[in-house]
Amino acid sequence: MISISLRNVCLDYPLYGAYDYSLKRRLLGHLIREPGEMRIIRAVDDVTIEAETGARIGLAGPNGSGKSTLLRLIAGVYPPSSGSITIRGNVVPLLGLNAGVNLDFVAEDNIALLLRISGRKPTQTMIDEIWAFTELEARMRRLPLRMFSSGMLMRVLFATATAFPADILLLDEWLSVVDEHFAEKAQARLLHLVSRAAIVVIASHDQPLLRRTCTRIINLDHGRIASTVTVEPPAAHALELREKRA
Amino acid sequence: MHHTQETSHETARRPSVLHIFKIYYPDLFGGTLTVIRDICASLKDAFASAVLVCSQSTEKRQIVVNDVPVERVRSFGNLLSLPAAPTYPWRLWRKIADHDLLALHAPFPLADLVFAFGFGRKRPLVVHWHADIVTHAGLRWFIEPLMRRTLRQAKAIIVSDHVLVDNTPLLREFADKCHVVPFGIDTSGYDWPKIEPHHVNDRGRLVLACGRLVPYKGFDVLIRAAAAHDFEAWIIGEGAERPRLMQLIEELGLTERVRLLGSVNDCERIKLMCLADVFVLPSITNAETFGLAQLEAMAAGRPVVNTALDTAVPRVARHGMEAITVPPGDAGKLGEAIDTLIRDPERRRQMGLAARTRALTRYSAAAFRQGMETVYRDAVAAPREQRSMNVEPPPATAWFDGIRIAATLAWSDMRHRYVRSLLGPFWMSLQMAIVVAVLGSVIGQMSNANVLSRLPMLALSMTAWTFLNSVVLDATTALQNSASLIRDRALPPVIFLLQCTFRQGLFALHNACVPLVLWLILSPHDFSHALAALPGLLLFLACTFALSLVLGAMATRYRDLKPIIESTLMLAFLASPVIWSSDMINHRSMVMRLNPLTHLFAVWREPLTGVHVDPTSIVYVLVVLALLTVASVLTLVHLRKAAFWI
Incomplete structure (x- = not known):
């Protein structure tokens, strides 16, 4: 319950x-x-x-x-x-906009780190699925988050945070x-x-x-x-x- | 025959209650003890009672008081109103399993300590709230979290009057658990043949007070009041304040009229109550929650003068009905009120009559027994799973998760170093190598000993020192740097302090290649020494982590600490034999011997060089570790509030 x-x-x-x-x-x-x-x-x-x-x-x-x-x-x-x-x-709290992201890391690493923080062991398929949800270009996976616009950043974070029930x-x-x-x-x-x-x-x-x-x-x-x-x-x-x- | 068997069977099935308090008969007499004794006595048909308390007497540990088994844990005196009984928590923990119900008589922080750490969860707990902590209010910040945890675990909290719930913030949090059960008094003993409604003492000026001679009872106020009027005041009770009160009586020249009667047995006390004209309860702090003595006086049909405390005191005997209530600590008003009653026998008679009626109807022993029994029975019957349902997940897994997250973060920090530069943390190792080379050559100039053989130890010492220094300095800013994870992802702050140790540990492993290489080249290889140094190294690590935890939290709360910590660490480093070896400096240097860093390094460095560690070093480090552990526990309690600081 x-x-x-x-x-x-x-x-x-x-x-x-x-x-x-x-x-x-x-x-x-x-x-x-x-x-x-x-x-x-x-x-x-x-x-x-x-x-x-x-x-x-x-x-x-x-x-x-x-x-x-x-x-x-x-x-x-x-x-x-x-x-x-x-x-x-x-409880999964997603309160601040940049909670726990490191803008110097590439997107993929950030996703992996965020998953680990929320207690999951990231696998390649997990990250692929999350990336698919963001609808961002595949080449951006290897870019540091610093280069993302705020909307794009939000997509990545939202996709990661809500990937699991x-x-x-x-x-x-x-x-x-x-x-x-x-x-x-x-x-x-x-x-x-x-x-x-x-x-x-x-x-x-x-x-x-x-x-x-x-x-x-x-x-x-x-x-x-x-x-x-x-x-x-x-x-x-x-x-x-x-x-x-x- | 058959009948007796059945009774014994019946007694065996009584649920047993363990009463937990700091002291019991025959070491002391007082209101709280009367309550415990009355509970044991009046519930003896339904519950088998036992008492666990502390005692300073060296006599028997197990005694029986009024058919109730009492275990007394040895105490070595009182510390801040608390018995210094180091084994009490242990004894309590051992006894919990033997009983069906635990009745904690609060406040008693020594027992809170046991419950706060989650022991005794398996048994229902009822807290009798006798008083708030008033005397040592400065310790609240430490004790209140413990009490809150205890109350959270409790099935029920019993108070003597509803006003206590309203006026105690801590109880208000648990208002739904509080049950009001007013103390009851068996009035049969007070039916002294002389008490008739028309009976009035002829002299009409005997004032009685009763209570332990402790500051909050306010007997000095009564004595001062007596100085300005001509009534006689008798005070029943014993306690540490006696010399001071005696002195006051002599100074005011009241030896004729004011008498300290000392301890008086129950029968005598009742007789005195019936004899007195006015009963006074001059207590001055909220530590007086009910005033059982005034209830006894009421049962004896005496008018009461009490004080306007925020507790049940002015509600048991109400102003203008059974009592005159005066402001606490006001000798003038107290004297006037007593004088008013002394001069007005008719009013005394009416108030006394009203008091006796109230004691009989409102505070009957039967109602008290029934109230207690209901609460106890409900607590025993309450389903087990209903216990404290809070946000706390099972602690073991939570801790493990925290450690894992800290390790993940530390690992990602290190990987990030590699991402930014090819060598990653090996840049720092390079720096370390240069430092060791320069220092080595300088030391070589200063002493004529063989520098080369000393280099590996110098490099290792520098590595260890860099580790300790960076862990502590990192920790001072760690919480602020991770503010978003703490506030937005609700991660426990301690993770980020742990992260500092892990991260610097990883860097230290990189740095360790410098001493390792030097050792392989320059020293004879003896692995047994390395093994012997391991326990000392673990002590070193534990101290480092605990230090970073405490200082990290404090530096976050008080920002001006960071520069102080930095300079202190540097000073400690310079005043320790980290870069100097023992033969280069005068070993009896006082500063160096007092410096904890000296011993912290000695416990692993000496075994590494094949020398036996000085026992003082080991003891010193263990004491430091114990202190740091206590400080860490306190820090962990306070880290709950870290989100406010960052």
Whole structure:
């Protein structure tokens, strides 16, 4: 049983200023009894989310509303300040755009390294399949990623990250970078992942995209859940039909 | 005959409970101990109780107190309010399997240590939350993660009042597990024939307080209050504060009116409670969570003066109904409140009556027993699989995965060197060869000994030093350099500190070809020495890794540490016999003998040259390793927060 369960989760994010990084300053502050003021913002405030197999959750909200932080909480990057997080299933977080790539390495090596980081032993066929999905020219496999455009880079990363079924996939502003053709393909793949009993959580500003991809959209504001919208199932259905036609 | 057999069979089937606390009768008397004793006594039909505690007495380890077997683990005094009983965790671990239920009386970090490391998972755990850590609040950062892990494992948390859950952040996290079971009191013993509703003490000015003589009980406040008024104050209890309180009483000239009665047995105490006119609970910190003594006074029908703590204290005896509540630590207000009651016998009578009614109805022993029994039974009956369901995957495989990822990353780092240049890391070996050649010639000028025979050791020492130095320096920036993998791929930060050791290990293997070649050319080949050096080399590696872990994490949190670490390492290098050999320098140099680097090199260098290692070096290195291991464990706990720092 794969599930995400967040109960009354809060995260107090400490904002370290230049002085807070200094041990000397801190020790001095203790000596002269200077009240060390550590600024803390509540990045996630009393959030409760329950999700089970097949859920596709969209996180919407303005900049700084806590979308990425919430994804990182689920991924286990930040420990929650209070509340409980229960995750069952293995989480594949794809949050930053360049997570774990080395731009100096050639594309193929990067793919192999990323696969190893996510715990798989890369084989030639695996890499071939991933490359086929990116629809990039074969000669580019031997080029360092530094020479790729951001859209091309995104294709490679997306293809690698989604090559294997994940129990729980966390995406942050992922689909909006690539061009329309690839976005459709990416969505088809995401839907495919979902159909293989997975949970996907996507944070994005792109409301139409969220509506097309998700079953539930959570609007965040200042770290709180402002509203939750359930997207009508027919939307997803239409997309599946289109996928079959294509 | 048949009947007795059945009973014995019945007793055998009682589930057994192990009560875990720091101290027990007869070493101490106090509220928490009363609670444990009452639980053991009142549940004796349903549960077989046993107690595991520490004791400073050298007497028998196994004793029986009120029909309950008590094992006392030897403690060597108190350290920060905690018994220094190094074998306690071990004994606890051994005893866990013998019992069906574990009842931890918190706070007791020594036991948290056992549960935090995942021992005792197989047995249901109930935590009795007696108090938060108040006295040594500075240690919170260390103890709180341990307590959190314990609470996470617990099936149920028992508190005496709901206000504790509201006011304790740690408990709020586990609010759904908390059960409120107010302490109960067996009021039968308090039916002293003299207690009649109209009974009022003739003198009307005897004030009683009861508790261990420890700072948080606030008895000094009571004594100061007594100075400004003319009531008599008797304090029951014993403790470390006695000399200080005695001195205070003498200074204020109160020897006539204020008496420290010392320890008093139960029967006497009840008699005194019934005799007193006012009972005072002057506690000044939240360490006082309930105030069992005030409940006893209430059962005896006494009006209470207590303090406005954030705990159950002002809720057991409520202001204006059974008590007058004053701000904690305020001797003036406390004195006034006592005086008000002393001067008003009618109000005393009413409050006393209300207090007795409340004790009888709200805090009955029967309700306490029933509440406890329900929680215990549910905990024993709870299905095993329901235990802590958190993000933690089975640790063994997670560790293995982490090591594998670190190795993969290190390997890719090294391959990348080869991609950029033909020789790859051998450029560094070349550099090493040049350094050794130059240093060798310089040393040759300084001493007249045979330089050539010394070159292999010099090269090897330089290789090892370069390894240690680069691992630590790499580690200081490793987390920041891997920020995206930590924050975006949720990889555990420790992987990247491990990666430094692996990567530099690979480079060191490249560098090692310099000493290897020199050794093959210049030295007689004796492999047995190399074998003898192996344990020392492992110690060296372990210390290096632990050092890089600790310093790497600290330098990420405090950025100004990096230059300090750099210069300290350089200084340690210069003050150690890494490039000098032992006969070139005065071996009794104090700085050099204190320098850990000296011994860290000695443990593998001496066997390599066929000399026996000085035992002090071995001990020194082992102590350093032990300290580093402790520091590493603490670092690993804190690395959870690394994502905030980068």
